[in-house]
Amino acid sequence: MKDIKAVVFDAYGTLLDVHSVIEKLDTVFPEKGTQISQIWRTKQLEYTWLMSLMGRYDNFFNTTRRALIYALKALKLDFNADLCETILNEYYVLKPFSEVPAALENMQDKKIAILSNGNLEMLNTVVKNAKLDKLIPNILSVDELKIFKPFLGVYQLAPAKLGIPREQTLFVSSNSFDVVGGKVFGFKVAWANRAGNQLDELDVKPDIEVKDLKQLADLIKS
């Protein structure tokens, strides 16, 4: 890991806990929060893949709204457009995983960036609200290319914008499909596998698997 000059993070699920919406969901739909959140996240990703494959694009905030509407309808919950927006606004205040700020502090000798499906408006806001803006000077969004991960071209944004070759870039994601995409693209890849998930059977493996970003920061340092 001593060649690594840039560390590029996925945002949703990696730095930010997308399931921190459950608390809010539970206040609106008692005891349904976890189930809503699971369907919401599953459909959010599925829609990014389907729209990309069909050559259609809608930004990630809108895609997230679509997935939320699907989840609420699928569970036959009563809602209107205002309530939907109220819930959706939780995406501006997603909580970072607890070890993230200190881990990022410990990597400041590298170029630090986010490379995310999120559009810049939602990314800038959530990063600021999570008090990570000073620690992450570069925020790169697939929105510029109007197609989502794991289309390989979007990973090229990191070398292009940071000026560091892919082989000297450590890409960090908690999402198995994104680990695969980053690896196929040619990054060094770390899988932050907090949940102990099974790796996808898609022929590639991450260079490192860690249980959280504290462990990663320690590894990079040594």
Added chain:
Amino acid sequence: MKDIKAVVFDAYGTLLDVHSVIEKLDTVFPEKGTQISQIWRTKQLEYTWLMSLMGRYDNFFNTTRRALIYALKALKLDFNADLCETILNEYYVLKPFSEVPAALENMQDKKIAILSNGNLEMLNTVVKNAKLDKLIPNILSVDELKIFKPFLGVYQLAPAKLGIPREQTLFVSSNSFDVVGGKVFGFKVAWANRAGNQLDELDVKPDIEVKDLKQLADLIKS
């Protein structure tokens, strides 16, 4: 529906019940069949989308094997390559939904085809084993294009091979993403929604929604 000259069916989940593998799975892994089958099917589709987006391709039989291996590993079940192949071979003997043969009989005044993610070898075998080969004279596979649904180009196989324009073709699928893909492409689309699922929030709706293919056959006839 009176303009319809061709009826083109998705195969897996629409004509053939992918979950008919549960019986076999339960004999090998008692009481785990349903759970294995769900993860297996979810990952099978996910892998088709991810590989297509990354510009990689592996045929559907191999993709199905990958998804099965993932499912068995994720559930920490004990298996070897032989057992995996034994289970995978169930894809050659998937059962058609019960109403399918009679419904197809009732549509023989139209051009009938399958347009499927499956490669020809697996499609020809399963269709023959299900005794549907006489009822479905045209079997079209995305394998020719080396990319999976809902990449819009694969739907073009039907007009190209059948010689019937998309507007006069009724595309029939049980899979919501495939209903969306077919509709965005420009087919007339029927959603065979046996399970009463929620439609995806992707801006398009099927022209018809039916609970099974008997209902569809009756509608086309009238």
